[in-house]
Structures are given as structure tokens and as C-alpha cells.
Amino acid sequence: MPESAHTPAGGQAGAGRIADPAYSAAGAQPAAGGPNASDTTADLASTAMPTGTAKPIVFVEGLLAALASFVVWGAFPFYLKPLYHVPSMQIIAHRVAWACVFVLVWLSVRGDVGSLRKLFSDRALVGRLAISALLITINWVAYVWGVGHGHVVETSLGYFISPLVNVLLGVVVLRERLNVMQWTSVGIAAAAVIYVSVATGALPWIALTIAASFSLYGFLRKIMHVEALQGLAVETLLLMPLASGYLIWCEAMGTGVLGHSSLAVDALLVGCGPMTAVPLFLFAFAARVIPYSTLGLMLYIAPSLQLLSGIFVYHEPFAGARALGFVLIWLALLIYAGDGVWRARKV
Numbered sequence: 001m002p003e004s005a006h007t008p009a010g011g012q013a014g015a016g017r018i019a020d021p022a023y024s025a026a027g028a029q030p031a032a033g034g035p036n037a038s039d040t041t042a043d044l045a046s047t048a049m050p051t052g053t054a055k056p057i058v059f060v061e062g063l064l065a066a067l068a069s070f071v072v073w074g075a076f077p078f079y080l081k082p083l084y085h086v087p088s089m090q091i092i093a094h095r096v097a098w099a100c101v102f103v104l105v106w107l108s109v110r111g112d113v114g115s116l117r118k119l120f121s122d123r124a125l126v127g128r129l130a131i132s133a134l135l136i137t138i139n140w141v142a143y144v145w146g147v148g149h150g151h152v153v154e155t156s157l158g159y160f161i162s163p164l165v166n167v168l169l170g171v172v173v174l175r176e177r178l179n180v181m182q183w184t185s186v187g188i189a190a191a192a193v194i195y196v197s198v199a200t201g202a203l204p205w206i207a208l209t210i211a212a213s214f215s216l217y218g219f220l221r222k223i224m225h226v227e228a229l230q231g232l233a234v235e236t237l238l239l240m241p242l243a244s245g246y247l248i249w250c251e252a253m254g255t256g257v258l259g260h261s262s263l264a265v266d267a268l269l270v271g272c273g274p275m276t277a278v279p280l281f282l283f284a285f286a287a288r289v290i291p292y293s294t295l296g297l298m299l300y301i302a303p304s305l306q307l308l309s310g311i312f313v314y315h316e317p318f319a320g321a322r323a324l325g326f327v328l329i330w331l332a333l334l335i336y337a338g339d340g341v342w343r344a345r346k347v
Contacts, residue, residue, distance in 0.1 A: 074305025
């Protein structure tokens with residue numbers, strides 16, 4: 001799949017923004033290459049309408065690209081469920097390996113492989129990408145393990161919480177100031193997590209791990225001047241020795257799955273590569289031609305689809321404390337998004 005704070009819409013830092021984790025995780029730069037702009041904040045008011053350079057047909061294409069990327073991410077549980085018998089770490093290793101191969105081929109076709117040499121020449125940047133690679137690996141492990149062990153609903157909670165975790169990152173790291181409505185939304189979300197933990201007797205660690213790793217990953221990618229595909233290429237290249245080494249070890253131990261199962265399973269494992277890169281590319285394209293305000297609202301398509309599949313397809317429990325916790329999270333997001341849109345329209 002798939003993260004950030006926005007600048008003040010009017011005198012107060014942080015006012016009028018809609019935190020959007022999907023932007024930064026995609027690693028693109030708005031208006032110049034996707035959501036991860038060089039600035040750590042973006043003016044919501046200035047993105048209330050598509051940019052003047054975007055033609056209507058391009059704007060529609062951007063909407064369709066965004067919709068496609070979010071639907072793919074939202075439907076990912078359906079992709080992973082047939083791999084329930086494959087160890088989570090093997091799925092992650094295959095995802096890293098085949099994503100690396102796919103992106104390198106893609107960049108070769110586009111004639112952009114040379115850009116990777118420039119990135120690798122910057123040791124500080126490579127170091128930051130190594131950290132982001134670790135964070136997205138943690139995110140993938142938590143998500144894949146959660147889906148494979150019947151926690152699709154909780155994985156969706158992680159992506160619902162993620163935008164509000166971005167808000168806290170803005171306060172703690174960027175020293176942003178929040179208004180009363182924004183603090184209210186953060187407080188409600190925190191209360192929801194505490195309530196669910198106490199009522200169920202268990203901390204929703206899958207959701208918290210997904211939210212924290214996704215937001216931190218998005219924050220790092222947001223402050224790096226790296227395009228989406230090039231960034232993913234470097235991250236997967238850095239992880240490739242570990243991923244390939246682990247897969248070789250599994251094969252030596254007789255626990256490797258690829259080539260020892262059905263053709264369908266082999267295809268799904270190899271397909272993890274394009275399933276990782278293609279929606280990312282679609283999202284990066286969409287971020288160039290449609291406003292943040294639109295993209296920020298659309299990002300909730302993915303966790304909503306995951307939640308619905310968890311409840312109605314996989315029949316995971318969703319009642320009592322868990323349902324109330326989700327209602328509180330949605331209320332927090334509604335307050336925060338509504339405050340951002342209201343302040344944007346005032347400008």
C-alpha cells in the first residue's frame with residue numbers, strides 16, 4: 001500500500017490541515033512528483049481546487065488513478081488470504097525481492113536507472129532510506145501477519161489512526177501548534193485506543209504498530225527529495241540481501257514455498273512485486289494532478305474496504321468495545337477533517 005502534516009491555513013501553525021499518511025508513504029512530491037514534498041507541510045487552502053495547469057481530462061485521470069490505488073490497497077486482504085499457509089516472513093521477503101526486480105525493470109524501460117547512481121552517491125540520503133526501509137518492513141510484517149491471522153479489522157484500524165499519529169509527529173517533531181478542535185480529535189482517538197485496550201483486555205498492538213511505522217515512514221519520506229519509484233527501488237535494493245538470503249536459507253531448510261506449491265501460490269508470491277509498485281505509481285500520478293483535500297478524503301477508501309472485508313467477508317468480530325472504539329476514531333477523524341476543510345474555505 002500506500003502520512004503528513006499541513007501548514008497553517010491562517011496564522012496558527014497546523015490549523016486547517018488534514019493529516020494524510022498515504023501521501024508520504026507514496027514517496028512522491030506534490031505538483032512536482034507526488035506527495036512527499038521537500039517542505040514538511042502543505043497549504044490545504046492552496047489545494048482546495050486542482051492546479052490551474054491540470055486539464056479536466058487529466059484531473060479525471062488523476063481521480064481514477066487515485067481510486068484504483070486505494071481500491072488495490074483496500075482489497076489487499078483478498079490477495080493475501082490465499083497465502084495463509086505461507087509464513088509471513090517469506091511473504092515479506094518475496095514482496096521485497098519481486099518489488100525490487102519489478103521496479104528496476106520498470107525504471108530500465110523508462111530510462112531512469114541512472115538516477116539510482118545519483119541517489120546511492122549521497123550517503124546521508126541512503127542512510128535515511130535505510131531507516132525508511134526498516135520502517136516499511138515493520139509495517140508490512142504487522143499487516144501481513146495480521147491479515148494471515150484473522151485480524152483484518154484491526155489492520156484497518158491502524159490505517160484509520162495513522163493520520164492522527166501524523167498530527168502528533170507534527171507537534172512533537174515540527175513544534176506545530178494545534179487548535180482546540182484538532183486537540184479534541186487527537187484526545188478522542190487516544191481515548192478510543194485506551195478504551196478498547198481496557199475493555200478487551202488487550203492492547204491493539206497490530207493497529208498501533210501499523211499506525212506508528214506507517215506514519216514514521218511517511219514522515220521520513222516526506223522530508224527526502226526522492227521520487228516514489230526511485231525511493232522504493234533504493235529501499236528494496238537495501239533490503240534485497242536480507243530478503244534473498246532468508247529465502248535461500250528457507251530453501252536450504254526445506255521450508256521454502258516458491259516452486260513447491262501450486263502455480264497459483266507461486267504467481268501470488270511473484271505478483272507481490274507489481275502489487276506493491278503499481279498502486280504506488282498510480283498514487284504518485286494522482287498526487288500531481290488532484291488537490292490534497294480530495295486525495296486526503298479518498299485515502300480512507302482503503303481502510304474502509306479492509307474493514308468491510310474483515311466484517312462481512314471474513315466474519316471477524318465487530319461489536320461491543322471494538323465497534324465503539326471505531327466509532328470514536330471516526331468521530332475524531334470527522335472533527336479533524338471538518339475543521340481543516342472549514343478553515344481552508346475561510347481563506
